[in-house]
Amino acid sequence: MFIGRQDELRELRTALTESGMCVLTGPPGIGKSALAAALALPGTWWVSLAGSSADPGELAATLAAGLRARMGNPQVTDIIELFAERIAGEPEPSLLIVDDIPALTEEIIDHLIVRTAGRRLRTVLITNRVPGVPAPVLELGPMAAADAAELLGSDDADLLDVLGGHPMALRLAGLALRKHSPADLADRLSGVASPITVLLRDRFDGLGESSLRVLRFSALSSPAALPPGVLRLLLGRPGAEEAVEELHRELLADGALRVHPVVRDTARRHLPPVDWTALARRLADAVIDHPWSDPDESFLVSRHAARLAGRPDLPLAIVDRLHRRVITLREPVLTVPHHRELAERHFDDPEVLVEAAERMRDVGQIDEARDYADRAGPLATDPALRHRARLLLAELLDELGDTARADHLWTLLTGSTDTQLRFLRSRRLRGRYDEARRGLAEFIDRYEIRHAMFDQVQLAHLELARNEIEVGAQPEARRRAARVIAAHAHPDLQGHTTVAEAVRVLTDARLTPPLTDPRDDRPVWEETESELRELRARYTGSYGPRHTLTLSLAVAHGETLTALGRLGDTLQRVREDVLDRFVPEHPVRFRAEMVLGFAAARSHRNADAAEHFAGAFHGFRAVLGDVHPNTLRAELALGVALKLTGRRGGARHMLHVVRHAPGSVGIGTDLFLQSAFGSGLSVFPSWLWRRLTPPARE
Structure with a gap:
């Protein structure tokens, strides 16, 4: 209570x-x-x-x-x-x-x-x-006098003064009052440096052997709670249940059997000495033998395994098994030290080395990952493991810029569709876009009709979309990502990881196409709008309106409506959720502000439009830089809005775009902004339109 x-x-x-x-x-x-x-x-x-x-x-x-x-x-x-x-x-x-x-x-x-x-x-x-x-x-400080007396179960002024309103001391003293009078207990605690220590030692004196062993086990391992499954292995079921009940009754552990740090420290200092190495050995055996059925317990077991693995007094074979228990966690930051330790102990085990290389890559330790993968390849006798080591090494060498050596490895790596996709990804990362595009198109043509290859084909479509982004074919990439999402329309597939990745591709700021004259490709925009509207409705029903996939699709749908001149207010209704769910530097926030700015401009609310464009411009500039096309598009729109509202800075922003804009920023921007701002654009100088519009469209 x-x-x-x-x-x-x-x-x-x-x-x-x-x-x-x-x-x-x-x-x-x-x-x-x-x-x-x-x-x-x-x-x-x-x-x-x-x-x-x-x-x-x-x-x-x-x-x-x-x-x-x-x-x-x-x-x-x-x-x-x-x-x-x-x-x-x-x-x-x-x-x-x-x-x-x-x-x-x-x-x-x-x-x-x-x-x-x-x-x-x-x-x-x-x-x-x-x-x-x-x-x-x-x-938090000491409890108020009335609350302290209620918690203690006594209003003895001397005892309350000695305990100083400390809740833990008050609870322990309340138990002690079953055997001592308030006056006697106050005399006993008066003048001692730590009343809690005295009260805890009194509790220790009456404990059974099983409870004392639990306190010792807790004192030598991690401060994390001791899982009941480990205690059952150490003490047997009756002994474990008895210890848990007694420690909870005596206020030495909570219901989850987490021994309070003050209790652990006091037990370490004041319980009679034991053979701590033998005790650690027993606990390590229980941690290693613990079953895997309960996720909560397995997490706690890994915490204890990590602490015990650092003890120098345990046999190396047991320490190895403790390290291996920890690396079953899926959080690389927690497992990297244990992978590193195993790799040093087993420098000639290729499987250990490959696993270490994969985890080092996950946390960005590319040089160390390359060294482990390099050592693993020649040691591997199993063809599958050797292939895995070579494939990983080839990708790491590409990331490090050692392309000559990577090319040699890629010539040795043939066979699986996964290898083909990873090779084609490496071509894109090197800037060899035509080669990647041709290979991906051939892959899709070859396997698209095979139902068993559905997942790989969708991954190939996404990789091709990324390739299209980097060569400036954003509309094609956008439509391709939308098709991948639509291909997972079956309820059993909507939560697929590929869908989440496709939405990320679709909503990435660098993917956002120039909002060009919709008449250039109106049938495609109509089709895209219809698909996104259906997808958004489906995801709203399946995941809820505040899910990031749903909100990302809402922004993408708003962009298609904008491109078609049907602005509406659908995005305005979810703006608050967009701002709430996405971190400040997320591009979806800035893209939403752009669309809302155009909607406000279309309604001749130029002051509101300027505020939205300012949010988009400052966001894009912080994340992408001053001269990224998305930043310049937002700055151009902001400049126009400021000019139309008579506020200062409009000309300065437009001149900055003139000086730094590549032709792609202005493709169709004149037609789109004119459709958004209407006749008010007569204030916008014609020479700037000519500067922003490439000769091919003049």
Whole structure:
């Protein structure tokens, strides 16, 4: 039962309502976790980062791994994105509590806040130390006198004064009052440096052997909770159940059997000495033998395996197995140190080396990945493993610019369709667009009629779309990506990873075609508008209106309507969700502002149009630079809008476009802007139109 802290609870609720997040801080045992738990929102997600270092990347990866476990260990790469989509689909606000953060800085906050979940996710960050962060901070201190007396179960002034309003000390003292009078307990605790330590030692003295062993196991391993499955392996089912019940009753562990850090530290210092190496060996055996059925338990087991793998007093064979247990996690940042350790221990094992190379590539350690892949190839006797090592090495060499050596490897790599696609991708990355285009077109022609090759053909279409983007054929790429999405119209395929990637291609800012005169290709735009409208409706029904795929399709649909001159207000209705769900630097936000700007201009609301174009221009400039075509298109539109409203800066923006715009920026822009702004464009100088319009269209 939660007692007291009503003022703090109201302050916490207010901070979460106004800011969406709050940092809870205070000394150990002061009741931070209990206060967060008292919020009791309908959907609460709790992840402990106990045992993590203060590295922001490791903390973020641990949060991701914890969320993955609580979501049932889905086999997806980006668990944070999946979590954000689940939160966005909930009808009521959800609460994320991130506990046991070792320290908190502005950078760590950026890594732990799931901004893409939007305003419906409230986040509480719990830590002991806050050196100063740009976030609402609620620092817990001693409890008020009346609340402290209620929690203690006594109003003895002397005892309350000794305990100092500390919730953990009050709860422990409340148990001690079953055997001692308030006066005797106050005398006993008076003058000691740490009343909590004395009270904990009293609790230790009455514990059974199974509970004492649990405390020792906790003291030598990770601060993460000890999974019940591990305890059953260590103590047997009756002993484990007895220990869990007793430790919870004696306030030494919570319901999830997470031993409080103060309890762990006291147990380490004050319990009678034991053979810690033998104890670590037993715990390591249980961690290794733990079954895999429960995702939550497996996540905790990996936390303990990671800590035990660093002990120098364990046999190397056991340490190896502990490292292998950790690398089953899907978060590369957490597994890289263990892959690296295994690769050094097993420098002649090609499978270990290939796995290490793949993880190093995932985290951007390209040179190290190349070295491991290079060593693995000659060692591999299995043809499939040798092929895997060579294929990985060829791609890594391409990324590092060693094209001569990569070409030699590509000549040795033949056979699978996956290899063909990865080879053609390498051609695109090298800038050999014609070769990539021809190869992809042949691949699609050869396999498109084969049902078994559906997935590979759709991947080839997406790769060809990326190739078309880079050669300036954005409309073709856009239509190709839309066809890939349409090909997954069956309900069983709508959640396919290829669909998400196709929407990303479709909505990428660099893919956005110049909004040219729709008469050039009106039938295609009509077809595209119809497809996107149906897709948007389908995804709204399947995933909800706030899903990022749905919102991305809404923006793309708004662009097709704009190109057809049917602006409407459909995008205006979802603008708030677009701004909420996409991070500030996401191109979808800027593209939405562009479309809304044209809609406002068409309605002769030029001041509103200028605001939308300004948002698009500043966003594109921050992400893509001053002279990217998308930035220049937005700046041109902004200049026109400012000119029409009589505000300063319009001519300056237009002249900047004149100086830096390639011909592609102006293709059809005159016709489109004239259709958007109407006759007001008489203020726009004809010499600028001539400068922006290539000779071929004059």
